[in-house]
Amino acid sequence: MNTQKNKNVYEKFLSIFTEVRAGEGFSATLLFLNIFVLLTSYYMMKTVREGLILSEGSAEIKSYSSAGQVLLLLFAIPLYAKIASKMDRRRLINTVTLFFTTCLGLFYILGHLNVPISVIFFLWVGIFNYMIVAQFWAFANDIYTPEGGKRIFIIVAFGQSAGAVVGGFLTSQLVDPLGVLQLLLMAGVLLAGTLIFTNIVDTREKKFIKVSDEVDAKELEAPIGKEGAFKLVFKSRYLLLLAFLLLFLNWVNTTGEYILSRIVTDAAHGAVSSGQITEKAMDIFIVKFYGEFYTGVNLTGLLLQLFVVSRILKYLGIRIALLILPFIAIGGYGYIALIPILSTVRWIKTAENATDYSLQNTVRQVLFLPTSREEKYKAKQVIDTFFVRAGDVLSALLVYVGITFLSFQTSEFASVNMGLAIIWLVLSFFIGKEYTRLVADKNK
Numbered sequence: 001m002n003t004q005k006n007k008n009v010y011e012k013f014l015s016i017f018t019e020v021r022a023g024e025g026f027s028a029t030l031l032f033l034n035i036f037v038l039l040t041s042y043y044m045m046k047t048v049r050e051g052l053i054l055s056e057g058s059a060e061i062k063s064y065s066s067a068g069q070v071l072l073l074l075f076a077i078p079l080y081a082k083i084a085s086k087m088d089r090r091r092l093i094n095t096v097t098l099f100f101t102t103c104l105g106l107f108y109i110l111g112h113l114n115v116p117i118s119v120i121f122f123l124w125v126g127i128f129n130y131m132i133v134a135q136f137w138a139f140a141n142d143i144y145t146p147e148g149g150k151r152i153f154i155i156v157a158f159g160q161s162a163g164a165v166v167g168g169f170l171t172s173q174l175v176d177p178l179g180v181l182q183l184l185l186m187a188g189v190l191l192a193g194t195l196i197f198t199n200i201v202d203t204r205e206k207k208f209i210k211v212s213d214e215v216d217a218k219e220l221e222a223p224i225g226k227e228g229a230f231k232l233v234f235k236s237r238y239l240l241l242l243a244f245l246l247l248f249l250n251w252v253n254t255t256g257e258y259i260l261s262r263i264v265t266d267a268a269h270g271a272v273s274s275g276q277i278t279e280k281a282m283d284i285f286i287v288k289f290y291g292e293f294y295t296g297v298n299l300t301g302l303l304l305q306l307f308v309v310s311r312i313l314k315y316l317g318i319r320i321a322l323l324i325l326p327f328i329a330i331g332g333y334g335y336i337a338l339i340p341i342l343s344t345v346r347w348i349k350t351a352e353n354a355t356d357y358s359l360q361n362t363v364r365q366v367l368f369l370p371t372s373r374e375e376k377y378k379a380k381q382v383i384d385t386f387f388v389r390a391g392d393v394l395s396a397l398l399v400y401v402g403i404t405f406l407s408f409q410t411s412e413f414a415s416v417n418m419g420l421a422i423i424w425l426v427l428s429f430f431i432g433k434e435y436t437r438l439v440a441d442k443n444k
Helices: 008-014 023-054 059-084 089-112 118-143 146-180 180-208 229-234 237-275 280-306 309-314 317-338 344-364 373-404 410-442
Strands: none
Touching: 008 023, 023 118, 023 146, 023 180, 059 089, 059 229, 059 373, 089 118, 089 180, 089 373, 118 146, 118 180, 118 344, 118 373, 146 180, 146 280, 146 309, 146 344, 146 410, 180 309, 229 237, 229 373, 237 280, 237 317, 237 373, 237 410, 280 309, 280 344, 309 317, 309 344, 317 344, 317 410, 373 410
């Protein structure tokens, strides 16, 4: 059935980017649109969040709020797991998505009543981002086998990258004519709209895709297990390795963002001292740099996702793909430790972030394909939210200790980051072995 001659024209077009078999194009496109609209909505919220927290509060409050998200997740994740234990996957996704949509409406009303919402909205968006995206990928994982997901996720992950770009662009264009609070309503409409794609895919897959022996039709209609979310992670060696992989990945990346911010600030002060710019123009210097930097990262990530990621997964496999980003980080931060200048840091962080948003993001979703349905929906929430945010906290702690007690310069922070990336590389090696074993077991 899945031969080249049975593909329609559209599926042949998609095969330019990854292997798409006959009958797979429609669901792949719906999932692409689902995550595209979801990320467009999120980046509208994210931009509004930054404006609110910095106008109503300060950079320090923003930093403390980031740490507070970890504490809230300790309550949010078990609650999500309890809800999942009582619902099938369609009801779960519909319920959680509509809850967050309703919250956006409430924030809109509170904003018009001049109620200060910056801190609570900042906390809410942080939880929304990780939980709702993790839920989408759990759904995608629930649909595909490890073999199918490794191919189709190339297209789906491109939707995530494209949504991030479009969301930021739309916000910048619409904030003047619509205003900040109206953007919340638009984000809410887009978020609710994702349910159209989710429900169509769910119905189609149940009706047309042959259900495996492992997951029969009755199981798809049943609640998603009874195990606790954190317990699922700590009882599985594979999931625990995954959790620490994401912790170290985010620890390294967030510390790298601090290194970049520090270098950019130093460069701005240097430009003032040399008379290239005035002190009042420092903010313009920094904003211009980050505008160009983010554009470069996003465009590079999109190109990698379209033309490189599928080839790496097809010809090198998951085990090698897992090692690429930590190798980039090790080499990059080792180089920064020797030559901590803006041009060096800029291009190394561009390579790191673009690879993270494309190859690493796709691999990270593929790694959940051989897990159970309960692990996909519950354990993934723990790993993609709590452990990722824990990496942020550890990075903040490293920066605080490094500056307050150790008088670290940029080179020392880069050296520590290189050491953390080595641990990340070792974790990636063992996860690759475990993934290969799990896939082999499922194919027996």
